[in-house]
Amino acid sequence: MSLRCIALALALLTSAAADAAPRVSLVRVAGGMTSPLSYVALPDGRALIVDQPGFVRLLAKPGQLRDTxxxxxxxxxxxxNHGAFDERGVLSLALHPKFQKNRRVFIAYTAPRRASAPADGDCTLRISEFTAGATEPFVIDPATEKVRLEIDKPYANHNGGRMAFGPDGHLYIGVGDGGNGNDEGKRPDSGNGQNLDTLLGKILRIDVETPEGHGIPKGNPFADGKKARPEIWAYGIRNPWGLSFDRGGDHALYSADVGQTMWEEVNVIQKGGNHGWRLREGFIGFNPKSPEKPPVEIPQKGLLGESFVDPVAVYKNRNGFKKDPEAYGISVTGGFVYRGKALTELKGDYVFGDWGRIWGVPGGTLLVARRPKSGKGQWAVEPLELGTPSKVASYIVGFGEDNDGELYVLTNGNIGLTPGKGEVWKIVPVTP
Ligand SMILES: [Ca+2]
Structure with a gap:
């Protein structure tokens, strides 16, 4: 073997080793916001960015965020709670699959508690449709609002409110368990995740082609409404933060589920599936009286006698696994299956993150869940090693995907709704 061949072989070996911990860099494309929760590409390549305190902003091109x-x-x-931690506000935006023709935009936000809501509740999660203007400058007139669905929230946290249109043209919505902790609700024994009479703690599927409100798509697992609310697509969910369809492969629906104390999860959502909460957290049982002490016996069946759908990927939560190097953080932020071209080593893997390693210290972790080669079994979770900058110095609050399948990470340098440190970064290859 010539020296050149040996050098080449060494280079190949090195690149194979680097494959185990792929390196990416981040390029800042927008800043100066508060808490950017959604980045949604328009068909013309511009992007809409949702800022949690109440705004939808237009990113004309990298670095050009329109002021108005x-x-x-x-x-x-x-x-x-301006200036403090708050999970309420504008939570996500989704374009109708035929947006280019019909200009229809769907937005989830927390509205004041509606008149029919329990008096001790906090707010009402509202899913509304708006119509974007067809001329420039691009605007959405608030007078075009049409309310499609409202869900009363007992507490301020665990709203979910992430949305995605499926390949079937229906709108999928993740809804949190109602909030506080331990899925205790405000009524005795009202663990919402397992209660099929509430839309809290669920993934929903609705038909938005009705003149008003919403319809129940044919094929919803509880469409007749006898055993469960007919909007329910899947249940046993705690706080689905990040909901996305794989634009390639089998077009599966992915949802992160924020854990309570021990495990953070990524799920491939199954029609009619019981994803476990609050009977399970990750693969183990859950004890609402003492979350750090899971029961020895792991529940095997839901209340209907059904088996659970296991998460496809999990990692340890630092609250339950203190000082464990594989406890990457305390709250999962869902992302996307990577189907772009630039980051070849991530193709088909799920790119996501954790909000922050320690409460009150800005510093999220970018993660990748590696699709198993066999197509079956658990996906291995590992940190996505960063080139430039060398770390994320902010909380990771969301992810976005552009028309080419390239991904964006959305960050907030403050723990809550303090303006000025909300940024959007494109994930790019490390340039040698
Ligand atoms: Ca679960």
């Missing part, structure tokens, strides 16, 4: 918001929803939101 596309839509200002501040007057329609429930009261927010």
């Amino acid at each position: 918001p596309v839509l200002d929803l501040t007057s329609r939101l429930s009261t927010l």
